[in-house]
Amino acid sequence: MTSDESVIEQWLHSCVRCSNCKYVFREYSPSCPSGEHFGFETYYASGRIWLAQALYKGELEWEVSLLDPIFACTTCGNCESQCLAPHSEHIVDMIEELRARAVQEIGGLPSHIRFRENVVQYHNPYGAEHHNRNLVETYGLPLQAETVYFVGCTSNYRETQIRDATISVLKKAGVDFTVVDEYCCCSPLIRTGQLDPVNEAAQHNADAIRAAGAKRIITSCSGCYRTLSRDYPKLGVDLGVEVVHITQLLKELIDKGAIVPKQTEHRKIITWHDPCHLGRAMGIYDAPRDVISKLPVDLVEMETTRENAWCCGGGGGAKAAYNDWSVETARTRIEQALRTGAELIVSACPFCTRNLRDGSSEDGPPVIDLTELVDRFI
Amino acid sequence: MSLKEKFERIVGADHVSDGAAERYVYSRDMTENPPRTPQLIVMPSTTEEVQQIVRLANEERVPLVPFATGQSVGGLTIPQVNDAVIVDLKRMNKILDVDEEGMYMVVEPGVTFGHVRKYLDENHPGLRYTYAISSPFTSVIANALLQGLCDLSTRYGAMAEFINGLEAVLPTGEIVRVGSAILGDDNWFGRYPLPDLVGLFTGWQGMTGIVTKMALQLWPKKPFTRHFALFTFGDFMTTDLLKQIVRADLADDAGALSFSVVKGLIGMPAPIEAIEGEPDYGTFLTLSGVTSLVLDEKVRLLERMVNSSKVKEPKNLLIPFEAVARLMSEEAYGWVDFPSDSFKQLTEYDGLTWMGTYIHTKNWGEALFKGRKIVEKYGYELMAFLKPMKGMHFCEFKFIIRFERDDENLKRVRQCNNELLDLALDLKAIPYKTPVWSAKKLHERADPNFIELVRRIRDLLDPHGIMNPGRWGL
Numbered sequence: 107m108t109s110d111e112s113v114i115e116q117w118l119h120s121c122v123r124c125s126n127c128k129y130v131f132r133e134y135s136p137s138c139p140s141g142e143h144f145g146f147e148t149y150y151a152s153g154r155i156w157l158a159q160a161l162y163k164g165e166l167e168w169e170v171s172l173l174d175p176i177f178a179c180t181t182c183g184n185c186e187s188q189c190l191a192p193h194s195e196h197i198v199d200m201i202e203e204l205r206a207r208a209v210q211e212i213g214g215l216p217s218h219i220r221f222r223e224n225v226v227q228y229h230n231p232y233g234a235e236h237h238n239r240n241l242v243e244t245y246g247l248p249l250q251a252e253t254v255y256f257v258g259c260t261s262n263y264r265e266t267q268i269r270d271a272t273i274s275v276l277k278k279a280g281v282d283f284t285v286v287d288e289y290c291c292c293s294p295l296i297r298t299g300q301l302d303p304v305n306e307a308a309q310h311n312a313d314a315i316r317a318a319g320a321k322r323i324i325t326s327c328s329g330c331y332r333t334l335s336r337d338y339p340k341l342g343v344d345l346g347v348e349v350v351h352i353t354q355l356l357k358e359l360i361d362k363g364a365i366v367p368k369q370t371e372h373r374k375i376i377t378w379h380d381p382c383h384l385g386r387a388m389g390i391y392d393a394p395r396d397v398i399s400k401l402p403v404d405l406v407e408m409e410t411t412r413e414n415a416w417c418c419g420g421g422g423g424a425k426a427a428y429n430d431w432s433v434e435t436a437r438t439r440i441e442q443a444l445r446t447g448a449e450l451i452v453s454a455c456p457f458c459t460r461n462l463r464d465g466s467s468e469d470g471p472p473v474i475d476l477t478e479l480v481d482r483f484i
Numbered sequence: 485m486s487l488k489e490k491f492e493r494i495v496g497a498d499h500v501s502d503g504a505a506e507r508y509v510y511s512r513d514m515t516e517n518p519p520r521t522p523q524l525i526v527m528p529s530t531t532e533e534v535q536q537i538v539r540l541a542n543e544e545r546v547p548l549v550p551f552a553t554g555q556s557v558g559g560l561t562i563p564q565v566n567d568a569v570i571v572d573l574k575r576m577n578k579i580l581d582v583d584e585e586g587m588y589m590v591v592e593p594g595v596t597f598g599h600v601r602k603y604l605d606e607n608h609p610g611l612r613y614t615y616a617i618s619s620p621f622t623s624v625i626a627n628a629l630l631q632g633l634c635d636l637s638t639r640y641g642a643m644a645e646f647i648n649g650l651e652a653v654l655p656t657g658e659i660v661r662v663g664s665a666i667l668g669d670d671n672w673f674g675r676y677p678l679p680d681l682v683g684l685f686t687g688w689q690g691m692t693g694i695v696t697k698m699a700l701q702l703w704p705k706k707p708f709t710r711h712f713a714l715f716t717f718g719d720f721m722t723t724d725l726l727k728q729i730v731r732a733d734l735a736d737d738a739g740a741l742s743f744s745v746v747k748g749l750i751g752m753p754a755p756i757e758a759i760e761g762e763p764d765y766g767t768f769l770t771l772s773g774v775t776s777l778v779l780d781e782k783v784r785l786l787e788r789m790v791n792s793s794k795v796k797e798p799k800n801l802l803i804p805f806e807a808v809a810r811l812m813s814e815e816a817y818g819w820v821d822f823p824s825d826s827f828k829q830l831t832e833y834d835g836l837t838w839m840g841t842y843i844h845t846k847n848w849g850e851a852l853f854k855g856r857k858i859v860e861k862y863g864y865e866l867m868a869f870l871k872p873m874k875g876m877h878f879c880e881f882k883f884i885i886r887f888e889r890d891d892e893n894l895k896r897v898r899q900c901n902n903e904l905l906d907l908a909l910d911l912k913a914i915p916y917k918t919p920v921w922s923a924k925k926l927h928e929r930a931d932p933n934f935i936e937l938v939r940r941i942r943d944l945l946d947p948h949g950i951m952n953p954g955r956w957g958l
C-alpha cells in the first residue's frame with residue numbers, strides 16, 4: 107500500500123502461537139485451508155506472523171525457500187475470525203505486507219508475475235484482449251448513467267454467465283446503468299504483494315467512473331467489491347461514489363418491488379457459499395440470505411458458514427500458483443455442500459464459482475451465481 | 485542420499501522441510517527460553533513411520549525432538565543441541581476408540597482438547613474428559629505426559645493420573661505397550677496390577693521415546709452441576725478456605741486466579757494493575773451431585789464455610805455463577821464449561837511464560853505471599869493461578885507473565901522467573917514442565933541418587949542419546 111505505516115511493525119510483539127486460528131472457535135473444525143493441507147506451523151497464520159516479524163527484525167534472511175509459506179495462503183481471513191488476540195483483525199494485512207516485502211526483496215512467484223504483466227499489458231490478469239467498452243454496444247448501454255456496473259475481469263473474460271445474468275437482472279429491474287472502460291481492480295496484485303502497477307490502474311478506474319457521471323458502483327465480484335471499497339481508500343484513491351455489491355442491490359430491488367421473484371411449485375434445495383471477500387472482509391452475510399429467502403428455493407446451510415465459512419481455495423493467488431491445493435480446498439467445500447443435500451450451490455463471486463466448479467464432480471450439483479438464480483425467477 | 489531424502493522416503497517429500505521458514509518457526513516458542521535452529525522438520529502419520537524415523541535417527545545419530553503443538557510454555561520443543569530433527573506429530577490426529585463401558589478413549593498425539601470435546605459431545609454426550617485453560621488446540625497426550633493440570637485435577641490430580649496405558653516407539657525403535665492393553669486392543673482399562681511403566685514416559689519431556697497412542701480416562705458427566713465465584717482476601721486466608729472446601733470434598737474444580745486475571749476476563753485491557761481494597765483472588769468453583777439433593781447439600785455446606793470465613797474476613801464473597809454471567813456476559817459460562825475459552829487474555833503479546841510448581845499443601849499460602857512480592861518487584865501484572873490438587877493432597881501455583889519479547893523484557897522475565905524458582909525450591913516445591921535452566925536448579929537441590937537413576941534409565945533406553953538430548957538438564 108502507499109501508506110508508510112507498517113502493519114507488521116505495529117504488531118511486532120503479538121501472536122503467542124496459541125493455535126486458535128487453526129480451528130473454528132468452539133466448533134473445532136479446521137479453519138485454515140493452508141495449514142490444513144501443508145501441515146507445518148509456517149503455513150498457519152501464526153507461522154506467517156512470526157516470519158513477518160522475524161524478517162522485519164532482521165532475525166531471518168530473505169531466501170527463496172520462504173516463498174511457499176508466504177504465498178501458499180488464500181488470504182481468506184478465517185484465521186482473523188478465530189484469533190482472540192488484539193491483532194486479529196490485521197492478520198491478512200500483515201500477510202499482504204509480508205508478500206509485498208517478499209516481492210521487493212526476492213521477487214514473487216512466476217505465475218503471479220505472469221498475471222501482473224498481463225494486467226500491465228492487457229488490463230486484466232488473463233491476458234485476454236481488453237474489450238470492456240464493447241459491452242456498451244452489445245447491450246445498448248448509455249455513455250453516462252447513475253450506476254456503473256464494474257464487471258470485473260473474471261466475469262468479463264472467464265465466467266461471462268455472471269456478467270450476462272447481472273446485466274439481465276439490472277435491465278429487468280430498470281436500473282439506469284452503464285459500464286466503463288474499466289481496468290483490473292488489481293485485487294490479484296494487492297493480494298500477491300505486487301503493488302507497483304496498482305495505483306495507476308486504480309486511478310484510471312476512478313477517472314472512468316467519474317467521467318460516466320455515476321453516483322454508485324455495482325460489482326458482481328466480491329473481490330472487486332472489497333478492493334474498491336476497502337483497498338482503494340487505503341491507496342489514497344477516492345472513487346467519490348458509493349460501492350455496492352450486487353447482493354445488496356438485489357435485496358434493495360426486491361424490497362422495493364423493482365423485481366418480483368416468481369414462485370414455483372418445485373422448490374430446489376440450495377446451499378450458500380459465503381465468499382471470503384464479501385463475508386469476512388466486508389461483513390456481508392445477510393443480504394444474500396435475504397435475497398435467497400425471497401426465491402422459490404429452500405436454503406440449507408453448510409456446517410461452516412458466515413465468518414467461519416471454509417474458503418473456496420481460489421483467492422490470494424493460490425489458484426494461479428498452487429492449483430492442486432486450491433482445487434482440493436474447493437473439494438472440501440463441495441463435500442460440505444453435498445452433506446446438505448443441496449441441488450444447487452450458490453455464491454456471489456466469480457472466483458468462488460470457478461474454483462468450486464473445479465472442485466466438483468461432473469454429476470454433482472451445479473455451482474451458480476446468485477444473479478443467475480435470481481435471473482431465472484424474474 | 486541426503487538425510488532429508490532418507491526422511492522423505494519414510495514420510496513423503498511433502499512432509500519433510502529444511503526450509504528457512506520452518507527452521508525458524510520451530511526454533512523457538514513464546515517463552516524466554518533461547519531458540520535453537522533444527523536442521524529438519526518431519527511429519528509422520530503412523531506409528532510405523534515414527535518407528536522408521538527413530539531407526540534412521542539411530543543409524544545416523546540424529547537428535548529427535550517430538551513436537552505436538554509447541555505450547556508447553558516451557559520451551560520444551562526447542563532443540564537443546566544443534567542439527568536436531570523436529571518430529572511434528574500433528575498428522576497423527578485420530579481418536580481411535582472411545583470405550584463407553586470402560587470409560588476411556590484411545591487417542592493419537594495430534595489429538596487436542598478441542599477435538600476431544602467436540603467428538604465426545606457429538607458421539608458420547610454422557611462422557612467428558614478433563615480440560616486445561618490452554619488454547620483448545622494443545623495435545624491431550626503431551627499434556628498427560630507433562631503431568632499437567634486441568635479442570636478435574638482438584639478432584640483427581642495431575643493429568644498423568646488419567647493415563648490407562650500407552651504405546652510408544654522406544655529410542656531404539658521397538659514399539660512397546662504399557663498397561664492392560666498388553667493383552668490386546670479393546671483392553672485399555674488400566675495400569676495395574678503390573679510394573680507401572682507409564683512412569684517411563686511421563687515427566688520425561690520426550691527423552692524416552694515417542695508416544696504414539698494413549699488411553700485416557702473419561703468421566704460420566706454429573707447430572708446436577710452448579711458454579712460459583714468466590715472472592716477472597718489475603719494469600720493465607722484464601723488458601724486456608726480453599727483447603728477446607730476441597731478437603732470436605734465439595735468441589736470438582738477450584739481454580740483460583742489473582743483478581744487481575746478476573747478483571748482481564750471481563751475485558752479490562754493490559755496492563756492490569758491491582759487496586760487497593762479489591763479482592764486478592766477470584767475462585768471459580770464447580771459443585772456437582774448425582775441428585776439435586778446432594779448438590780443442594782453441598783451448596784449449603786459451601787455457603788456455611790464461606791460464612792464462617794467471614795469472621796476473619798467479612799468481605800469474602802460467594803456468588804452464584806448466574807450472577808457472574810449477568811454482570812460479565814454469557815461468555816462467562818464458557819470459562820467454567822470449557823476453561824480453554826478463557827485463555828484469551830494470555831494472547832495479549834508475543835511472549836508468555838510462567839514458573840509453575842506442585843507444592844506441599846502446608847507451603848501453598850507462603851509461596852503465594854512471597855511470590856507476589858517478587859512479581860510486584862519486577863513490575864509485572866499480578867497473575868497468579870492456583871489449584872488445589874487431588875482432594876488437597878497437594879497444590880499448584882504459578883505466576884503468569886505476559887510480555888513483549890524484546891531483549892530488555894527477556895532479560896527481566898528470566899530474572900523474575902529465576903527468583904520465583906528459588907523461592908519455590910526453598911519451599912520444596914517441584915517445578916513442572918521445566919525448562920532446562922529450571923531443571924538444572926532442581927538438580928542442584930535434589931537427591932543426587934535420584935538424578936543418577938534418571939540418567940541411568942535414560943542411558944539404558946536411549947544408548948545413542950538421540951531422544952531430545954539435553955532436555956531436563958541431562
Ligand SMILES: Cc1cc2nc3c(=O)[nH]c(=O)nc-3n(C[C@H](O)[C@H](O)[C@H](O)COP(=O)(O)OP(=O)(O)OC[C@H]3O[C@@H](n4cnc5c(N)ncnc54)[C@H](O)[C@@H]3O)c2cc1C
Pocket residue numbers: 124549550551552553554555556557560561573593616617618619622623624625626627629630631632633634689690691693694695696827830917952
Ligand atoms: C495459554 C496457555 C495456557 C495453558 N494452560 C495450561 C493448563 O491450564 N494446564 C496445563 O496442564 N497446561 C497448560 N498449558 C500448557 C499446555 O497445554 C501443555 O503443556 C501441553 O498440552 C503441552 O503442550 P503441547 O501439547 O503443545 O506439546 P508440546 O509443547 O509440543 O510438547 C511438550 C513436550 O512433550 C514432548 N512430547 C510431545 N508429544 C510427545 C509424544 N507423543 N511422545 C513423547 N514426547 C512428546 C515434547 O518433546 C515436549 O518436550 C497452557 C499453555 C498455554 C499456551
Ligand code: SF4
Pocket residue numbers: 120121122123124125126127128151152155185188189190191194197831
Ligand atoms: S494468530 Fe492469533 S490465534 Fe493464531 S496463534 Fe497467533 S495469537 Fe493465536
Ligand code: SF4
Pocket residue numbers: 137138139140141149150151154178179180181182183184185186198
Ligand atoms: S488467510 Fe486463510 S489460508 Fe491464510 S493463514 Fe489465514 S486462515 Fe490460513
